[in-house]
Amino acid sequence: MFDEGDAGTDTSAATVGGIAADRLRSIIERVERLEEERKALAADIKDIFTEAKSAGFDVRTIRHIIRIRRQDPAAVEEQESLLDIYRRALGM
Amino acid sequence: MFDEGDAGTDTSAATVGGIAADRLRSIIERVERLEEERKALAADIKDIFTEAKSAGFDVRTIRHIIRIRRQDPAAVEEQESLLDIYRRALGM
Amino acid sequence: MFDEGDAGTDTSAATVGGIAADRLRSIIERVERLEEERKALAADIKDIFTEAKSAGFDVRTIRHIIRIRRQDPAAVEEQESLLDIYRRALGM
Amino acid sequence: MFDEGDAGTDTSAATVGGIAADRLRSIIERVERLEEERKALAADIKDIFTEAKSAGFDVRTIRHIIRIRRQDPAAVEEQESLLDIYRRALGM
Numbered sequence: 001m002f003d004e005g006d007a008g009t010d011t012s013a014a015t016v017g018g019i020a021a022d023r024l025r026s027i028i029e030r031v032e033r034l035e036e037e038r039k040a041l042a043a044d045i046k047d048i049f050t051e052a053k054s055a056g057f058d059v060r061t062i063r064h065i066i067r068i069r070r071q072d073p074a075a076v077e078e079q080e081s082l083l084d085i086y087r088r089a090l091g092m
Numbered sequence: 093m094f095d096e097g098d099a100g101t102d103t104s105a106a107t108v109g110g111i112a113a114d115r116l117r118s119i120i121e122r123v124e125r126l127e128e129e130r131k132a133l134a135a136d137i138k139d140i141f142t143e144a145k146s147a148g149f150d151v152r153t154i155r156h157i158i159r160i161r162r163q164d165p166a167a168v169e170e171q172e173s174l175l176d177i178y179r180r181a182l183g184m
Numbered sequence: 185m186f187d188e189g190d191a192g193t194d195t196s197a198a199t200v201g202g203i204a205a206d207r208l209r210s211i212i213e214r215v216e217r218l219e220e221e222r223k224a225l226a227a228d229i230k231d232i233f234t235e236a237k238s239a240g241f242d243v244r245t246i247r248h249i250i251r252i253r254r255q256d257p258a259a260v261e262e263q264e265s266l267l268d269i270y271r272r273a274l275g276m
Numbered sequence: 277m278f279d280e281g282d283a284g285t286d287t288s289a290a291t292v293g294g295i296a297a298d299r300l301r302s303i304i305e306r307v308e309r310l311e312e313e314r315k316a317l318a319a320d321i322k323d324i325f326t327e328a329k330s331a332g333f334d335v336r337t338i339r340h341i342i343r344i345r346r347q348d349p350a351a352v353e354e355q356e357s358l359l360d361i362y363r364r365a366l367g368m
Contacts (some may be wrong), residue, residue, distance in 0.1 A: 019181035020331070027328045028182070028342060034321050035342075041314045045307055052303045055296070061266045062300070065274065066307060082245045089111035090120070090249065112239070119236045120250060126229050127250075133222045137215055144211045147204070153358045157366065158212060158219075174337045182341070203365035212366070273295035274304070 015021065049059045068076055107113065141151045160168055199205065233243045252260055291297065325335045344352055 016181040017177050019177060021181040023331060024178065024181055024333060024338070027324055027331075027333065028338060028345070030324050031321055031338075031342060032345070034317050034324070038314055038317045038321075041310050041317070045310050045314075048303055048306050048310070055299060055303075057300060057303065058266050058270075061263065061270050062304060062307075064263075064267055065270055065276070066304060066311075068271075068276070069304070069308070079245065079248075082242050083248055085109050085111060086116065086242075086245050086249055087252075089108035089113040089116055092249070092252070115239060116241060116246070119232055119239075119241065120246060120253070122232050123229055123246075123250060124253070126225050126232070130222055130225045130229075133218050133225070137218050137222075140211055140214050140218070147207060147211075149208060149211065150358050150362075153355065153362050154208070154212060154215075156355075156359055157362055157368070158215060160363075160368070161212070161216070171337065171340075174334050175340055178334075178337050178341055179344075184341070184344070200365040201361050203361060205365040208362065208365055269293050269295060270300065273292035273297040273300055 049062070052062055053059050141154070144154055145151050233246070236246055237243050325338070328338055329335050
């Protein structure tokens with residue numbers, strides 16, 4: 001499974017139970033740092049939406065706008081036209 | 093909601109704007125019925141967990157047990173053994 | 185420690201390690217049965233969408249229609265009107 | 277499309293259909309920039325896991341370790357002990 005081999009060729013190569021512990025720890029800590037940054041960005045985004053709400057904007061609509069802007073305009077138009085056709089067919 | 097009128101006559105094959113409206117409505121209503129059943133099942137499951145909690149069980153642990161039982165026992169064992177190895181390597 | 189031995193005897197109300205094992209098992213098995221039913225319903229829904237696609241319908245639009253029908257019509261109208269206002273304001 | 281200018285000056289207050297268009301545009305663009313950064317971080321995290329896999333580590337186990345490290349150690353210990361008790365009760 002974890003054959004030692006060259007899996008941990010740091011020169012120090014502390015292997016604990018066949019695991020390159022230093023390498024593993026480094027990987028985990030790097031991911032954790034990036035996760036922290038993501039959390040901070042998520043909080044920043046939340047703050048902007050709070051500000052938007054205070055300014056009287058509808059947050060749900062803003063999110064919808066952002067979703068639309070992310071897509072190809074031609075695709076958006078096609079979807080909206082299809083939706084319209086289906087709604088008419090259903091008498092909605 | 094969608095009253096019959098002539099909308100439900102299979103023989104007429106009403107097309108509205110090029111759409112087979114009856115067929116579309118039938119598809120939608122069948123999905124909606126199944127979604128209702130799913131919601132009812134979800135409520136039943138929630139009730140069982142409420143009952144479990146009242147009986148003094150830890151719901152989170154029960155959910156974990158159910159997740160484990162869903163998996164192949166050999167796979168579970170391997171994962172737990174790997175987790176153990178990694179934790180030891182990290183001194184956790 | 186766990187001297188009860190046969191954990192599955194319904195009449196004895198076996199407690200294993202302070203846990204009412206029969207009760208716990210019954211709770212888990214009931215949840216699992218309901219989960220099975222939910223999975224079956226999800227498969228049925230998927231089949232209907234496959235059928236819809238074969239019949240030439242756009243599944244994404246059907247899902248959108250179902251989402252709209254789930255909501256209060258007045259709320260849907262208000263959202264769509266707001267979206268329209270915001271798009272115009274942004275020149276979209 | 278969205279010219280720079282002073283998008284945030286309250287005095288200019290370009291209102292389109294009763295909407296402070298500049299303010300709305302500024303809010304949306306700030307959210308979009310932060311979303312871009314989040315996507316970049318997600319890609320960085322994915323790269324680290326790819327690297328981990330190449331080095332022979334089990335990514336699923338690393339994710340599990342990260343989840344455990346995020347929690348209070350006492351809470352983790354309690355959960356694991358409960359899980360153990362329930363499994364024994366169920367003869368798992």
